Amino acid sequence: MADEVILLDYWPSMFGMRTRVALEEKNIKFDYREQDLFNKSPILLEMNPVHKKIPVLIHNGKPVCESLIQVEYIDETWPGGNSFLPSDPYQRAQPKFWGDFIDKKVYGPTRLIWGAKGEEQEAGTKEFIEMLKMLESELGDKTYFGDETFGYVDIAMIGFYCWFDVLEKCGNFSIEAECPKLIAWAKRCMKRESVAKSLPDSDKITKFVPELKKKIGIE
Amino acid sequence: MASDEVKVIGAWASPFVMRPRIALNLKSVPYEFLQETFGAKSELLLKSNPVHKKIPVLIHADKPVCESNIIVEYVDETWSASGPSMLPSTPYDRAIARFWAAYIDEKWFPSLKSILKAEGEEEKKAVLAQVEEGNALLEKAFIDCSKGKPFFNGEHIGYLDIAFGCFLAWLRVTELAGGHKLIDEVKTPSLSKWAERFCNDPAVKPVMPETATLAEFAKKIFAKPPA
Numbered sequence: 001m002a003d004e005v006i007l008l009d010y011w012p013s014m015f016g017m018r019t020r021v022a023l024e025e026k027n028i029k030f031d032y033r034e035q036d037l038f039n040k041s042p043i044l045l046e047m048n049p050v051h052k053k054i055p056v057l058i059h060n061g062k063p064v065c066e067s068l069i070q071v072e073y074i075d076e077t078w079p080g081g082n083s084f085l086p087s088d089p090y091q092r093a094q095p096k097f098w099g100d101f102i103d104k105k106v107y108g109p110t111r112l113i114w115g116a117k118g119e120e121q122e123a124g125t126k127e128f129i130e131m132l133k134m135l136e137s138e139l140g141d142k143t144y145f146g147d148e149t150f151g152y153v154d155i156a157m158i159g160f161y162c163w164f165d166v167l168e169k170c171g172n173f174s175i176e177a178e179c180p181k182l183i184a185w186a187k188r189c190m191k192r193e194s195v196a197k198s199l200p201d202s203d204k205i206t207k208f209v210p211e212l213k214k215k216i217g218i219e
Numbered sequence: 220m221a222s223d224e225v226k227v228i229g230a231w232a233s234p235f236v237m238r239p240r241i242a243l244n245l246k247s248v249p250y251e252f253l254q255e256t257f258g259a260k261s262e263l264l265l266k267s268n269p270v271h272k273k274i275p276v277l278i279h280a281d282k283p284v285c286e287s288n289i290i291v292e293y294v295d296e297t298w299s300a301s302g303p304s305m306l307p308s309t310p311y312d313r314a315i316a317r318f319w320a321a322y323i324d325e326k327w328f329p330s331l332k333s334i335l336k337a338e339g340e341e342e343k344k345a346v347l348a349q350v351e352e353g354n355a356l357l358e359k360a361f362i363d364c365s366k367g368k369p370f371f372n373g374e375h376i377g378y379l380d381i382a383f384g385c386f387l388a389w390l391r392v393t394e395l396a397g398g399h400k401l402i403d404e405v406k407t408p409s410l411s412k413w414a415e416r417f418c419n420d421p422a423v424k425p426v427m428p429e430t431a432t433l434a435e436f437a438k439k440i441f442a443k444p445p446a
Contacts, residue, residue, distance in 0.1 A: 014300070022356060050322060050356060051322075060309070062311055064311070064314045064318075065318055066317070066318055066321055068313075069314050069317045069318055069321070072313075072314070072317070073310050073311070073313070074316040076310035077310045077311075089292075089293050089296035089297045090279070090282055090284070090293070090297075092292075092296065093284045093289050093290075093292070093293045096286070096289045096292070097270075097284075097285055097286055097289055100286055100289065134270060140261065
């Protein structure tokens, strides 16, 4: 019996991109269903009643919520091909730490960069650069965060890349100047079919942000 | 120097620190507990967790592991032969356990903390309602996850039991301070029985602080400076 895999998602979401990339990496066919976050669908509310957020992965009718949990679920459910996480317990703990770091420390500042002004925006920009530098330090000279294997942290972070242009414009800074190794890493990832298929063009995101600000009532 | 030495950097009152300690106890792994002084951070902590500078940190054979839930998984995987698995066997059930652990850290515990910090009746009422809503969700989650067995993880204490149970002492302190029961036989009957089983488990009892001791400590750290 074929697996039924549905993804409730929102095209600009860097979190949704994680799940898209993970599914593509494993060659899993899935039904992508675009959601209107300003008018949430019954299926979204039914499948993620606690948070009412995307992405939601629905596998044979059963929902899995939270993007990094979905990435791990995909890795465990479809173990063929590249593993996103190493098998050694200590080696597994490191990517999980960095995935958690990205969620707790990298995402927040991005909202200040495109959503705030003046001192708040500056503070967000400063924080974001600091966090990116920590990530870059962790990457070092490796091909991917997973070393030779494109894995969990690469998947966790790559969705932010299509947001870099708009963040640079809003915050008036150059990510390449601050973190050249990270940009080189991102370009390597973009060469992967799974990533190229899953990320929207940067200019689509750049055009989208002013519209988003209007929608949520920010000047 | 023993190559397999296990150390936990932490503090007795921290619920997050309790998580790796319970996990190590469940796997019968001896460890050295290095207590941080409240208000100061040791050299070892800063060296072992330079990114967050927070406790707990597990150091195994001189290699640090940070973030309490990640440490619990690490302990489970490293000493897999020393005790039952702390996570369910199917990927779906594991995803559910991880989901609720994330919910507890991101939504439930911040609400619980807000009760102790709330000023005025209106604010208190609002945060209390949030916690009660969370408890109702967790009561249902318990019924779904435990499938009739004593713990979220089934027969034995596991990842989600630890993720939630570590907060029980602070929950009791909050109940005392507010004069309001949060987990009880009427509102959350399954959780109420689970809480008792959890707190009485030999892996948990030695690391769960006494409510009275914790209440004294809470008074100290939440004390408002003199006007």
